[in-house]
Amino acid sequence: MFTRHFEYWPKRLSKSLPIPETTIQDNLETTMKRYPNKTAIVFYGTEITYKQLYLEVNKLAGYLQQELGVSKGDRVVLYMQNSPQFIIAFYAILRVDAVIVPINPMNVKEEVAFYLADCDAKVAIAGQELVPEIEPCIGKTPLQHLIVAAYCDYAQKGLDYEVPPSVAATKQTFTSAGIINWGDALSADKVPEPSQAKSDDLCCLPYTSGTTGKPKGCMHTHKTLQATLLGGIVWAHSSPADVGLSTLPLFHVTGMQHNMNGPIYLGATMVVMTRWDRDVALKLIEKYRITRWTNISTMVVDFLANPNLTKDAVESLKMIGGGGAPLPEAVGEKLYELTGLRYVEGYGLTETMSQIHQNPLHRPKLQCLGVPQFDVDARVVDPVTLKELGPHEEGEIIVTGEQVFKGYWNRPEETKNAFVMFEGKEFFRTGDIARYDEEGYFFLVDRVKRMINASGFKVWPAEVEMTLYKHPSVQSACVIGAPDPRRGETVKAFIVLNDRGRGTTEEEIIAWSKEHMAAYKVPRIIQFLNELPMSGSGKILWRKLQEQEEQKVKG
Structure with a gap:
């Protein structure tokens, strides 16, 4: 077990964290009982309580199960931008013990067809702006039924800031065979059967980005999701009083866990943005007194370049952090001067359902992946010999922990190649080149596949x-x-x-x-x-x- 970082572990914080054996949909039901009238979602002027969220989740779940025949283990594609409907659909799919397949709304016809065929999804839920990309797949792939949502149904008009075109767009009515309008699905008022799901059941199949070949579905269970959402909450000292700005795409594991599933577990409030807009983000932070913002460094770079940015507008922020790419040092210093907050970077992959490393809040380092999370054993090894390396030596990160996926969907050979036995335990090979310092903080060097060989x-x-x-x-x-x-x-x-x-x-x-x-x-x-x-x-x-x-x- 890698323990070098324990000397710098946050005080009064356990080094181990028991993972709940309940399911992700249990989290919403528990929170609804605790805080039925608390605001769960703010979406362009509309506020939705936990009670309303729970009721709509169950109505959609009832329709999926009773009308479309979705049952335990079935894959359902979720092809949508950030919106209340994304969150409702996510939990409705889980409520009927099915498997969510969240796909990037930037994907087009051929890519969408690949996902539908690869995961054998007969049902999908999509935003209306994406219908031209997915409707042609009905009947030509396993897809038979498509539920379509209009974001404008949940947004207010006449706001003092600009909303994205996809949110402002007028609601369309679809009459093609196989297409069901969102409102019709909910108004059918169907009730789902009691859930039979267990913590080790498959519940989410996010796909890797495909930067090293065809995208691969990463098999995650309720337990792997619980590991990172709970780990993120405890590490960041989050509470039900928090108000988070949800700017990361929810189809992506970091946004999914830190901008949606974590807040729902807590009973916190999510201020949801469909598309990134630095001016709108600034208004929302000031208006709703945002306390936490998990993002990606490119957003911070853009946000800090806003000429309208003032200290007073962002004084409510208590934590800013993220991952995906290191934050440039100069940007980190500018952020600190403005907010008094150090950017807290983390590191994870689709295969690990978000973070396996995070920087301690009290002692973060810039351009640093952080230290291994609760119960995570991470090592740096030679990519060829798998010999373990010491401080400041560059090698591949291998990792084991509760959040590690169960393998690639229908790809046994690639699953086998993704893991290695090390000191009697099965470790996942991340493909990332890194080093760690004397204090056990990890620093990314680059992807194995991305190295440039210039004259040797x-x-x-x-x-x-x-x-x-x-x-x-x-x-x-x-x-x-x-x-x-x-x-x-x-x-x-x-x-x-x-x-x-x-x-x-x-x-x-x-x-x-x-x-x-x-x-x-x-x-x-x-x-x-x-x-x-x-x-x-x-x-x-x-x-x-x-x-x-x-x-x-x-x-």
């Missing part, structure tokens, strides 16, 4: 990006390997300039880089963009830029 030198793009973020003109950066006839690969940086950086040249960036990093790491090619491609979870799509670069050479 190993260049980790994340390290170069972190340095580029220190440049006063850089708002965001993404580094890839560009084919080079002499070096094999050379370092190329895609950069979005901030308002102060207009007019900055490629030559200036390269000259500055030479003063701040080793010569072999310096980007030889700079390309300015208006924006970087982003995934639905807010991660920069480096692979997309990499593939475009390789295509240019071939073409």
Whole structure:
């Protein structure tokens, strides 16, 4: 067991955490009984109590079970942006002991068809703006029934801030075979049978992003979900009095656990945003006295660039943190100057249902994954020999704990390759290269697959990006390997300039880089963009830029 970090463990906090043997839907029922009239969701001016949320969950669950024949273990696709309907659908699927398959609302026809076929889903629930992408799949994939929701049903009009187009859009009526309108499903007033689910039953099948091949479904149980949602609550000293800003996409495990399932377990309030908008986020933080905001670093970079931002507007915040990508040091310092809060980074994967590492609130380190969470055993090993490495040595993170998934859906060989026996225990191979310091804090170096080999030198793009973020003109950066006839690969940086950086040249960036990093790491090619491609979870799509670069050479 890795214990180096125990010396710096938060005082008065147990190093072990018993995981409930109840189910995720039990959490909502318990909270409804405790706080029936407390606001569960705020959605563009509309407030929904826990009692209302629970009632609508059961109505939808009754329809899924009694009218559409959804039963225990069936996979149901949830294809929707952040909204009350996403939350209602999520818990309704669980209420009938089925398995949620949350997919990115940015996916298009062919991708959606792949998920439906791969998980053999006969029923899906989608936002109306996504119907053109999923309706063609009815009858051509296992999909037979599609429940469609309009976000405007739960939003107010005449607000003093702009709502996303998908929320403002007028409700549509669909009459095609196989399509059911959300309101019709609820008004049918069907009652579901009592749940038979157990904590070890499969309940969620989120898919990996597919950056190393075809997306794979990660099999998670109620217990693996309970592990990270409860761990996040206890670690962050959260309480039912908290008001959280839900900006991360709920289909993604971090948003799912920290912006939805965790608050519901507690009875806290979720202020839900369908799409990220820094001006709206600022208004909501001030209006609803937001106390906690779990996000991704790209949101923080954008938020802090808002010229309307003031200290008074964000004084209610008590915790800001997230994961997905390290927060640049310069941005972290700016955040601290504004709020007095240190950004609390964490680290996890789809396979671990969010965090396996988090920074202690009282002693966080910037650009740091944090320390292993409750009952997590994490090691750094040589990726080839699996020999365990010591402090400051770079190797692959392997991990074991209650939150680790049960394998990839219908992929026994890939499941077998994802695990390794180490000291008599089964560890998951993360594919991430990291190191840890003398105090047991872990630091990401990069993905195994992302390393640039420039004239034999190993260049980790994340390290170069972190340095580029220190440049006063850089708002965001993404580094890839560009084919080079002499070096094999050379370092190329895609950069979005901030308002102060207009007019900055490629030559200036390269000259500055030479003063701040080793010569072999310096980007030889700079390309300015208006924006970087982003995934639905807010991660920069480096692979997309990499593939475009390789295509240019071939073409």
